[in-house]
Amino acid sequence: MDAVTVNEEGVPYFFKGDHLYKGFHGDPELANETFAEMDDDHHLGHVDAAFHMQHEGDNDDDHIYFFLDNKVFSYYQHKLVEGFPKDISEVFPGIPDHLDAAVECPKPECDEESVIFFKGDDIYHYNVKTKAVDKKEFVSMPNCTSAFRFMEHYFCFHGHQFSKFAPKTGEVHGKYPKPVSGYFLRCAHFADEDDKVERERCSRVHLDALTSDDAGNMYAFRDHHLIEKDEGNDTVAVDTIEHVFKELHSDVDAVFSYDDHLYMIKDDHVHVYKVAVPHAHLEGYPKTVKEELGIEGHVDAAFVCEDHHIAHFIQGNKMVDVDMKIHPRVPTNERPLALFKKVDAAMCGPAGLKVVVGNHFYRFDSLMLMVAARALPEQHRVSTELFGCDH
Structure with a gap:
């Protein structure tokens, strides 16, 4: 997956290339059918990263942010916010272009209201209120092509697999990685049947x-x-x-x-x-x-x-x-x-x-x-x- 987020109603959005999967199973659709402005302004070959801002009291609460190359798009209730797209450096100073993944991290899951950005081996904790950037390295976690906060847990997607991680340290505990298919996306004939009990129990x-x-x-x-x-x-x-x-x-x-x-x-x-x-x-x-x-x-x-x-x-x-x-x-x-x-x-x-x-x-x-x-x-x-x- 190129990017994963949820909409305002909590429905997961999975982005792959120019297609979008809404929910955990079903047919894909073209992403520009829902987010046309990203294709109008910047050819929507794929989304680099996405996250849903969930910080109560913040002016941008309930906004969805999409990152394409050096630009960021902000949507509220599926409408592009006036003035966007903008340069990433303007909206999130200190955060690089061409990101791999992003995920929101509200308190107390992070020490401050934060967004975690991923690019290669580099991890950036961005303080939403102060705009301070704390650069970290998550040594025990693979490089993420997308990241996702769901049910108050944090998931790093890499290839056809995912790992659950601690947002402050990047530590991975338990039997990971696991296949994305079966746990997050339902692909009827694309799964390892050897551990089907574990997969279905925890899907x-x-x-x-x-x-x-x-x-x-x-x-x-x-x-x-x-x-x-x-x-x-x-x-x-x-x-x-x-x-x-x-x-x-x-x-x-x-x-x-x-x-x-x-x-x-x-x-x-x-x-x-x-x-x-x-x-x-x-x-x-x-x-x-x-x-x-x-x-x-x-x-x-x-x-x-x-x-x-x-x-x-x-x-x-x-x-x-x-x-x-x-x-x-x-x-x-x-x-x-x-x-x-x-x-x-x-x-x-x-x-x-x-x-x-x-x-x-x-x-x-x-x-x-x-x-x-x-x-x-x-x-x-x-x-x-x-x-x-x-x-």
């Missing part, structure tokens, strides 16, 4: 679906992988979805458990499996979502709470209910979700309701409390708290 790519069976075993789905967590001993196993559920052929949109069966929604069809070893695909399926559940339109997430027969389906920022004991099934009780614009996955059980958005999930004691809530509860990390990743 930052969002989940597509999540549920648990009657015994409490958890099933999580991410692209073409299935992550199973055993309730009895908390062990995590990873396999391809196609190997375990061969009729599905890769990714799913939503999954829920009801009456010892897994209902798996993919596009506009539903597959139903009996929970067993191996899981048994029921005869007569797949059926259309409309035929089986009475629902029209894309389903983002689905869940059934413990000992209930009402399935809940999230579509965008609304939710509908379906009584699974009634035939034909009809969606009822449509209501808005005040807290969420988009949900990736959801699961309900004895510990309450978990709603997954991106890399985090939110825990509610009950469905009723989630619907009535007007403020988000504490964030929990999917990788560490659902799958036991130790970093």
Whole structure:
């Protein structure tokens, strides 16, 4: 990657050549479709470096900075700030041209509100308030082609790999480097399968679906992988979805458990499996979502709470209910979700309701409390708290 940053809503932007990837998977687009002025003023062959200013109280808070050769561009809400582009030396005195990478470093992660710039072996800590530059050398870290602050951690990208580092010292702890594919960008057939459990357990790519069976075993789905967590001993196993559920052929949109069966929604069809070893695909399926559940339109997430027969389906920022004991099934009780614009996955059980958005999930004691809530509860990390990743 040439540069990595986040936009004002926290969506990662990955730059490679003249293309831009928004989020953790999906098709690339031309970067000049979003940031046209960089191409108008300076041919956008590639972005050298980028960062998102996140220093509360600063006039430039929530601005995204892009560095191309000797110029810097500042965007606010995807609009070029008046007067830009400018020379890097004018905006960030003491910082060289033709940078390799840049990343913001707010307090207390750095001693002062700072930006860290990378060029070859040289590291520059730039004090946002005083404009002082402290030049350092990170001896234990490879040269970064891009750098990224995400979930309060710092990542150096180099080639097809990345390392997590301490922003003050550059120290790298743990099993690094790791492949970018699988942890940050989802490339279906470009990954080392030897350490797939570690990769999926600690991946930052969002989940597509999540549920648990009657015994409490958890099933999580991410692209073409299935992550199973055993309730009895908390062990995590990873396999391809196609190997375990061969009729599905890769990714799913939503999954829920009801009456010892897994209902798996993919596009506009539903597959139903009996929970067993191996899981048994029921005869007569797949059926259309409309035929089986009475629902029209894309389903983002689905869940059934413990000992209930009402399935809940999230579509965008609304939710509908379906009584699974009634035939034909009809969606009822449509209501808005005040807290969420988009949900990736959801699961309900004895510990309450978990709603997954991106890399985090939110825990509610009950469905009723989630619907009535007007403020988000504490964030929990999917990788560490659902799958036991130790970093």
